[in-house]
Amino acid sequence: MRQFRDFAFGLAALGLTALASASEAPASDAESHVHVLEKATFNDFMEQHPLVMAEFYAPWCGHCKALAPEYEVAAAELKEKNILLAKIDCTAESELCKEYDVEGYPTIKIFRGLQNVKPYNGARKSGAISSFMSKQALPTVSQVTMQNFEDVKAMDKVVVVGYFASDDKTSNNTFHAVAEALRDDFLFSATSDPEMAAAANVKHPAVILYKDFDVYSMPLVGEIGPDTYNSYMGSGLPLGYLFAETPEEREEFAAMLKPIAKKYKGRINLGTIDAKAYGAHSDNLNLKPEKFPAFAIHNPAENKKFPYDQEKKITRDDLGAFVQAVLNGEIEASIKSEPVPASQEGPVTVVVAHTYQEIVIDSDKDVLLEFYAPWCGHCKALAPKYEQLAKLYADDPEFASKVIIARLMPPQTMCQTKSRDSQPSSFSLRAPKILQLSIKACAPSRSWPSSCGIMANIVLTHMIRRK
Numbered sequence: 467m468r469q470f471r472d473f474a475f476g477l478a479a480l481g482l483t484a485l486a487s488a489s490e491a492p493a494s495d496a497e498s499h500v501h502v503l504e505k506a507t508f509n510d511f512m513e514q515h516p517l518v519m520a521e522f523y524a525p526w527c528g529h530c531k532a533l534a535p536e537y538e539v540a541a542a543e544l545k546e547k548n549i550l551l552a553k554i555d556c557t558a559e560s561e562l563c564k565e566y567d568v569e570g571y572p573t574i575k576i577f578r579g580l581q582n583v584k585p586y587n588g589a590r591k592s593g594a595i596s597s598f599m600s601k602q603a604l605p606t607v608s609q610v611t612m613q614n615f616e617d618v619k620a621m622d623k624v625v626v627v628g629y630f631a632s633d634d635k636t637s638n639n640t641f642h643a644v645a646e647a648l649r650d651d652f653l654f655s656a657t658s659d660p661e662m663a664a665a666a667n668v669k670h671p672a673v674i675l676y677k678d679f680d681v682y683s684m685p686l687v688g689e690i691g692p693d694t695y696n697s698y699m700g701s702g703l704p705l706g707y708l709f710a711e712t713p714e715e716r717e718e719f720a721a722m723l724k725p726i727a728k729k730y731k732g733r734i735n736l737g738t739i740d741a742k743a744y745g746a747h748s749d750n751l752n753l754k755p756e757k758f759p760a761f762a763i764h765n766p767a768e769n770k771k772f773p774y775d776q777e778k779k780i781t782r783d784d785l786g787a788f789v790q791a792v793l794n795g796e797i798e799a800s801i802k803s804e805p806v807p808a809s810q811e812g813p814v815t816v817v818v819a820h821t822y823q824e825i826v827i828d829s830d831k832d833v834l835l836e837f838y839a840p841w842c843g844h845c846k847a848l849a850p851k852y853e854q855l856a857k858l859y860a861d862d863p864e865f866a867s868k869v870i871i872a873r874l875m876p877p878q879t880m881c882q883t884k885s886r887d888s889q890p891s892s893f894s895l896r897a898p899k900i901l902q903l904s905i906k907a908c909a910p911s912r913s914w915p916s917s918c919g920i921m922a923n924i925v926l927t928h929m930i931r932r933k
Contacts (some may be wrong), residue, residue: 471584499541501552507581511552517603519586519595522563523551526841527538532590532746539592540599540904545651549599559566559571576602584650589692591743598694601653604644610655612662620674623693626810628656629663629672637671639677649697686731689716690739698747704734704765707791709741709748716740719759722782726789733793734763752800763792770799771825804875822874836873912922 477810489829503511504522510894512518541551556563566575566583570719576599588598592911601622610618610627619625628641638656644874645654647884657663663670664815666693688694690707708723716738726737739747740760751757751762752773761774772792778784803819817825817835826833837854856871 477578482616487595493764497549498538499545500538501550502561503552503554505559508562509553512580513575515550517599519549519551519599520575520577521551522556522566522568522573522575522745523553524571525555525600526557526558528845529590530572534571536590537595540595541908543592543596544599546605547600549603551595551599585734587696589695591692602649604653607642607654607656610657611659611664612665615662616771618653622653622677624651625653625655625676627666627674628654629668629670629674630656630658630825631670634671641673671701686727686736687720688735688737689719690737691744693739693752698735698737699766701735702767703730703732704763704792705738706734706761706763706769708736708738709745709753709760710738711741711745711758719780722780726786729786730793734789736785736789741884752802761787761788765799768799772797773800793884811870812853813855813860815870816857817872819874825870825872831868831870833870833872838873838875840875 481627490883500521521530521533523533537551537553544551554562556568563573566573567840570775574590576584576586586595586598588594607628608618614701618627626645628637630637630641632692641654643654645652648654660670663672666672666674668674688698690698702841706723707717708719710719720738723736723738727734741748743762745755745758748758748760748762750771751764752771755778757776759780760776761780763774764770765772771789774780774785774788788797801819805815806820808816826835834855836845836848836850852871852873859865859869859871
């Protein structure tokens with residue numbers, strides 16, 4: 467016992483060196499339209515350009531690699547409009563990424579100088595990026611006239627027009643403030659022309675919202691895509707996705723879904739989605755992304771996924787029964803999990819989603835749990851220290867009966883969403899029952915124990931406090 471403590475505290479006193487980044491240098495960007503920024507150039511660049519989209523990325527990140535060609539195409543298209551796209555390598559510029567609260571890769575932000583920074587939550591396709599940034603480049607409030615009125619109304623699905631007298635500073639200032647706050651969602655225009663107000667049958671001051679859809683903001687069965695996704699998520703209702711590859715299939719499935727959508731209106735939204743363009747999203751819903759058509763329900767309020775059996779043919783009766791069972795709580799949410807190990811080899815206990823409850827929650831032992839990724843350089847560097855720590859506890863009978871040193875590999879979606887949405891909802895720190903060592907591979911700028919001795923001290927201190 468004393469030998470163990472002396473060894474642990476001795477390691478802590480040594481002051482082990484910080485881990486180096488395992489990422490490789492990026493390839494040359496000589497032909498790229500995307501500007502590569504560093505801490506030394508970042509502030510000047512943002513101050514010199516009124517509108518910039520910036521991607522914070524890591525070279526090893528799979529989602530970043532998938533975004534790269536789309537981002538490049540968008541940069542080339544937007545260059546002609548003097549709208550710039552930039553990128554920052556967080557493995558090389560960790561302090562800069564930390565300054566802007568980057569916790570997952572890729573993180574995309576819109577900069578209007580250094581004081582006005584907003585996240586980009588749209589689709590990661592070149593068309594969606596180009597469309598979004600083109601709208602952002604418009605004035606906060608554009609002027610509408612009798613000549614361009616119809617063209618302005620056709621620019622977006624929702625256009626808000628203010629009718630104010632030119633000397634009504636209060637109304638004009640308020641309208642501009644609202645437009646600035648909501649410019650990501652709506653297009654704002656204004657006019658002081660009394661003839662236009664008369665044509666609209668309003669008196670100054672007035673605001674009219676012009677839309678090209680019916681009363682309900684959500685169609686009975688709509689198409690899920692970049693322009694509608696945020697509206698679906700904003701409704702707070704579960705969303706049923708029906709993935710199909712052709713327009714003909716989607717039209718056929720939309721007709722199949724309509725009676726189901728009508729029956730459960732107000733409890734769930736249903737829509738079709740282009741499997742060729744957005745099939746990769748099916749993986750986030752715990753579906754097999756190579757097998758379509760497919761259906762799944764996502765409850766964003768509880769972050770639970772319910773995939774429909776992809777081996778079964780999709781019929782209206784079966785789909786209706788599935789939707790009803792999910793809404794009635796008769797079907798358990800799907801959890802992504804690595805296969806359960808046939809046996810535990812080595813001193814570190816391997817935990818997967820399906821064994822999390824048994825090993826971590828239901829165990830009467832304290833659990834030090836590392837979340838890791840096999841491609842993460844920091845995790846690789848930590849591995850021998852973590853194995854060493856586990857062996858210390860495994861070799862000491864007193865501690866072996868009280869502590870489990872374990873690791874779990876979350877699915878890749880953790881890096882994309884910043885949350886452990888593919889794990890049970892109980893994946894949180896419940897001291898003193900559970901100790902977690904979360905490496906935060908997606909955010910290497912965060913500090914975390916890199917020393918076996920420091921980790922041992924954490925566990926020892928925790929156990930002393932429990933007594």
